[in-house]
Amino acid sequence: IGIQGKAIRLINKSRATVYSVDLPSGINADTAEVMGVAVKADYTVTIGCHKIGTAMYPGADYCGEVCVGDIGYPIDAYDKCKNAAKYVDNYDLSLIPNRPNYSYKGSFGKVLIIAGNEEMSGAAAMSGMAAYRVGAGLVRLFTAQENKEVIGKLLPEAVVNTYDSEEFDVKSLEASIAWADVIAIGPGLGTGDIQNIMVEKVLDSKKPCVVDADAINTIAKNRNLYKKLHAEVILTPHLGEMSRLIKKDVDEIKNNLFATAKNFHKKQFANLVLKDARTVIASGDDLFVNMTGNNGMATAGSGDVLTGIIVGLLGIGVDFNAAAVLGPYIHGFAGDQAAKRVSKTSLMASDIIEELTTLFK
Secondary structure (H helix, E strand, O other), rough: OOOHHHHHHHHHHOOOOOOEEOOOOOOOOOOOOOOOOOEEEEEEEEOOOOOHHHOOHHHHHOOOOEEEEOOOOOOHHHOOOOOOOEEOOOHHHHHHHOOOOOOHHHHHHHEEEOOOOHHHHHHHHHHHHHHHHHHEEEEEEEHHHHHHHHHHHHOOOEEEEEEEOOOOOOHEEEEEEEEOEEEOOOOOOOOOHHHHHHHHHHHHHHOOOOOOOHHHHHHHHHHHHHHHOOOEEEEEEEEEHHHHHHHOOHHHOOOHHHHHHHHHHHHHHEEEEEEEEOOEEEEEEEEEOOOOOOOOOOOOOOOHHHHHHHHHHHHOOOOOOHHHHHHHHHHHHHHHHHHHHHOOOOOHHHHHHHHHHHHHH
């Protein structure tokens, strides 16, 4: 491994606090790969801006706590660089519109969430809660009739419309879609003939929508629905759902997150929130990496909360492309705050919703 490798191993065996400048030795700045052996830093001061090596895994695991050191690069030097991706920080929360004093609940969006089969009332409730917590004015849940009583107790603020799985009333669905300004579909929805109808009606409406979970699985099984994807759609798949959607192995996607997101957006026009330990977002003409969040958020219901956040942002008037990027940032920020309060091990999706309130104080 050479003298450099021996030095790295000695550093890693030491009990000293380790600081890396720009990037831990042994991490590829362009790919985040470990080049055989790498320094395991406690802190990394990366110069000028984040690198792929500090942002993505496995490199990020070797960086410890990362801060960006400004050493005076002129702005035009950044402009001349070819960015692999951008990232969001607190400054970008200014993209969320101020709430006018002269307003009413309709001023902050009519949000429809189609979620929850007869066994998944929690998915619908958590998505609705998250939408309200980011400021949505009105939330309507379209869910299986078995869920009405439970959701009425969990989220009394929401209007609840239900469907009968045995005698599905498509006109009730159409009326809910007509009422809405923005739509989310998928959390806990299940798959089948009824879900095919739901997804098709939502896509055909051409309204801004967030497509998650079983709605993505439904599209993956029906290529006619796949062809209906359009520029007012934000898809939020995890790697398994993305694999089913584009018919590629998870490992191939995992090793090519940027290319996968970029190519999908280019072909289908829809915005993509590709969920992973570092979520990659294709929004508008740009790629973004979400730098918030932690491993405690790998828990049931977390994705339902993200769906509610994004559709809630759309409801309150956040720009469509910005909502796809701000949603994961806010979701991760709330998760980080929750982890400080309850620990990563104990973190639950409901903790993420609770911490959303701290963001807007």
